[in-house]
Amino acid sequence: MIVTRFAPSPNGPLHLGHAYSAIVAHDLARAAGGRFLLRIEDIDGARSRPELAGEFRRDLEWLGLEWEEVPAQSTRLESYEAAAGQLAAMGLLYPCTCTRAEIEALPPRMGADGAIYPGTCRDAAHDPSRPPAWRLDIAAAMAQTGPLVWKDERAGAIAVDPRQFGDVVLKRKDAPASYHLAATLDDAADGVTLVTRGMDLFAASHVHRLVQDLLGLPVPGWHHHDLLIDEGGQKLAKRRGSPSLADRREAGEDGRALADRLRMGEMPSGLRLSQSLNGVA
Incomplete structure (x- = not known):
């Protein structure tokens, strides 16, 4: 059975790039009769805002996605x-x-x-x-x-x-584990069989595969998808204030219709999908 996951960090609101990533993971699992998991990655010290986890759930529901939630990183x-x-x-x-x-x-x-x-x-x-x-x-x-x-x-x-x-x-000095260790251990613990994420994390999979072997963890497959980028070629990011899903949701936009457009590659004005396998050696 295919098991995928969406694992956001509650250090800022979700944006369209997160929506696209969640939809990819959700649809790959559903197409194969598998499971789609939500995991909150909340060990980023003072940057983690617990109240955002509830916003994330509302965003995913608004997009029409269904998921199983697994324990947050702070419990691990x-x-x-x-x-x-x-x-x-x-x-x-x-x-x-x-x-x-x-x-x-x-x-x-x-x-x-x-x-x-x-x-x-x-x-x-x-x-x-x-x-x-x-x-x-x-x-x-x-x-x-x-x-x-x-x-x-x-x-x-x-x-x-x-x-x-x-x-x-x-x-890390300021957190119990880095992304490389925590995500690798969590994916194994959650039974993830297909790691879906953006091409910006393609190279990180070299490290994660090494850690899996060192610790005797199961080895999943990977699916690195294209990124949503703006007119300047920059990927959407919380730190650059990319418009949030919560703002769209609260403005009355139809989330399910938005998700369907993203599935068909119809990007909102000013955005497009990167069309490359950046990071592939």
């Missing part, structure tokens, strides 16, 4: 701690006290997620007065797993190569 902290402990016991995590500014001040080496961390703290003594993040030693992890492959429904089989991220953070 013990699993993140246990997984980080397992990786640390394998000698694959190390503490890092570098700030973002310190990393960006180094000679630039850019990757899929911005400036690549050069491993400054990998073999350095840890300053106990500075709270650390915990990074995955990518080279050591890849040496342990050997060659790996992940499969995307659109791009086919992809050889795993997470080096474009450098040594990623799996346990």
Whole structure:
């Protein structure tokens, strides 16, 4: 059975890009007689606004989607701690006290997620007065797993190569886990068999496939869909104030009709779908 999920973070209202992503996941599951899950990813510290989870549910209902809700990330902290402990016991995590500014001040080496961390703290003594993040030693992890492959429904089989991220953070200074660790563990716990998300997260799947192998987790398939972009070629984003679904809903717009137009590729004025597999090596 196909199991998909939509996993928004309550740090801002949903916009049309979220609507499109939820519709893709919903429809792929429904077409195969599968299950569509809603998971609230609410461990982003002070940025998480619990009241938004209710807005998200109203938005999905307004779009005409049906879902099963699974436990929010805030109920799963013990699993993140246990997984980080397992990786640390394998000698694959190390503490890092570098700030973002310190990393960006180094000679630039850019990757899929911005400036690549050069491993400054990998073999350095840890300053106990500075709270650390915990990074995955990518080279050591890849040496342990050997060659790996992940499969995307659109791009086919992809050889795993997470080096474009450098040594990623799996346990943040300000949160129980990073996206890479939490989402990977949650998808396994929820029985997700097809991870659906935008092409902007295509490269992240290299990291997630590696973590799955290290922790002995089941391996899903992936479906990375195109993004809604504006006239300037920018993807819709909460931080840029993209118009919210709640505003459209409260203005009396027909959500089900909007969902049907999105399914047919009929984008609202000023928006279009990206037509590329950005991030595919």
